[in-house]
Amino acid sequence: MNTDWNNGYKSRHRPLITVLDSMIVADLTRTLTAVLSVIVVIIVSRRFIRILEKAIEGAISNKTLLNILGLKMIEASIAFLPAAFFMAVLMVVGRMYRDQEMSAMFSAGGGAGSIYRSVFIMAFPLAVIATGLSFYVGPWAETVTKEMMAEDEKSADIRGIAAGRFSEYQHGDLVFYVEQIDDDDIMQQVFVQHRKGGQTAIIGAETGRFEDLEGGLYLILEQGRRVLGKPGEANYTIEEFAEYAVRLEERNRAVVLNLEAMPTKELWKNKAPSELAELHRRLSIPTGLVFLALLAVPLAQISPRGGVYGNMFVAFLIYFSYGNLTRINHSWLVKEKIPLWFGGIWVDLVLSILAVALLVRLYSWRYVLIKIQEKVKL
DSSP states (O other): OOTTTTTTOGGGGGGSOHHHHHHHHHHHHHHHHHHHHHHHHHHHHHHHHHHHHHHHHHHSOOOHHHHHHOOOOOHHHHHHHHHHHHHHHHHHHHHHHHHTTHHHHHHTTTTTTHHHHHHHHHHHHHHHHHHHHIIIIIIHHHHHHHHHHHHHTTTTTTTTOTTTEEEEEGTTEEEEEEEEEOOOEEEEEEEEEEEEEEEEEEEEEEEEEEEEEEEEEEEEEEEEEEEOOOOTTTEEEEEEEEEEEEEOOOOOOOOOOOOGOHHHHHHHOOOOHHHHHHHHHHHHHHHHHHHHHHHHHHHTTTGGOOOTTTTHHHHHHHHHHHHHHHHHHHHHHHOOOOOOOHTTTTTHHHHHHHHHHHHHHHHHHHHHOOOHHHHHOO
C-alpha cells in the first residue's frame, strides 16, 4: 500500500470495516443483547401480572397466555431498544476507558470520531430495523394481542365448567349440570334449567357441546327431552328432540383497536392530532436510538476513572428526562399546543445540543473549531 506520510494517513486508505470497528460492534452486540434481555424480562414481568390475573379468573386460556407473553416481549423489545442501545454504548466505551484501550487509540491518532464511526456502523442499520419494527411489527403485535383476548372472552363464561358441578350464567337464568366431560370437550348427561319470558324450561340431554355460531355462543344439546312451562301452573309442554340449541350470550365480534394497534398507513391518512401524535411516537424509536447513541459517546468520557458503571446514574437521569420529554411532547401534540413540525424535532434537538456541549467540554471550543475547519478544507 502506497502511503503519502507527508500528507498523513488519509481516510481513503482506510478499509471499510477496520479492526476497531469490528471489535466495538462485537462488544456492542453482546452488551445490547444482555441489556435488552434484562430490561424486557423486568418490564414484561410487571405488565404480565395483570394478564395473569385474568387467566386465573378464566378470562384468558393458558394457550393464549403464552402467546400474549411472546407478543408482549416483542412490544417491550421495540419500545426499549433505544434505551438498551444507549446503555450498551455507554458501557462499552466506558470499559474501553477503564482498560486503557482509549489511551492506546488516542496515541495512535484516533479520537471521538473513530468511536462514533464504529458506533454508527451499528446504529444506522439498527435504526432502520427499529423503524420497521416500530411502524409495522409493533402495531401487528398489539392487534394480534387484542384479537386473541377478544376471542378468549367469547368463551370466558364456559372455561370454568367442571364435571359434577352446577354452573350458573346469565344472572341465574341459565343453570346446567354436567356429569362428565370427555377429552374432546363433549359433555355427557347434561341437565339445563333455562328461564326466559316468565317461563322455565327443564332440559335433559345425553350429550352437549359449545359452538360459536353467527348469533353468539350456543350450547348444543343432543338426544334429550325439554319440559316448558310456568312454575306453579299445570299447563306445560313436553318435547323430545334430536338436537336443541340454547344461546348462552350474544357476542359482539367487533374488536376495538387502540391507536397503538392502528396500521401505520391508516395513521398517514388521518389528520387527527391523536393519530399524528401516535405516528410521532413510532418515529421517536429509531430517531431516539440514533440521538441517544450520539449522546452516549461523550457521556462515557466524562468520568473515565469511574469504571464501566461510573456514569450509569447520569445516563439513567438523562434517559428518564428524555422519556418524560417524549411523553410531554406526545401530550402537547394531541392537545395541539405545539406545531406538528416542531413536535417532531425539539426533543432530538435537545439531545443533540447536550451531546455537542459534552464534546466541547472534553475537547474545548478551540479544538472543536480547528477540527471543523480541517473537515471543511477537506
